[in-house]
Amino acid sequence: MPKINASTVAEHRAQQREALIGAAIDILVNEGAAAVTPAAVGARAGLARSSVYQYFDSSAALLATITEEAFRRSNEALNRALDTANGPLERVEAFFRESLRLGAEGAHRPAVALMNAGLPPACQQRLMELHLEQVEPFRAAVRELGAPEPALTADLIAGMLHTALAAVENGSPLETVTQRTLALVRRCLTPAGSTARAPEEGA
DSSP states (O other): OOOOOOSSHHHHHHHHHHHHHHHHHHHHHHHOGGGOOHHHHHHHHTOOHHHHTTTOSSHHHHHHHHHHHHHHHHHHHHHHHHHTOOSHHHHHHHHHHHHHHHHHTTTTHHHHHHHTSOOOHHHHHHHHHHHHHHHHHHHHHHHHTTOSSHHHHHHHHHHHHHHHHHHHHTTOOHHHHHHHHHHHHHHHHSOTTOOOOOOOTTO
16 A cells, blocks of 8 residues: 555545546556556555545546546646636637647646547546536637637637647647747737737747
């Protein structure tokens, strides 16, 4: 069993649960959803299977929790980035910049693995709901900018983000991909005749 330092039983249990979730995400990303079982997760976390069942009673419960966690952690980082942005264009830029940073850290890999995992319908539906919730601030900013056909425009620009994430995953420098992507986003969202601000150095 891993050594966990906690001053209360509640903290100890919270730390054990977090360790199990981390182990489950690691197995999901590296071995696939079918490998996420209480026994495998317990072994990866250094806990007996009986201990795992105190927190998760099935593989389905583990996958449901991972589904929530895959987005919660990214959403917290995205929300912090968006909170510092002023205006809709800056919010779009902040969303893209932080998404690419998270992608470079591998934070999106659990969600990608879940989307390709053939989850039960309820988990698939919840996964889509969480995805839509995550991208709504970006889509709202596009609407606020008055872009023509804002839903389609947001979808097309989101395609650039997916391509940029793939480029980062394939080894392209994060800063280069970020700056080039933001330049294209500004060009798409800046009205004709307006001048988009130059990107900040190191932004």
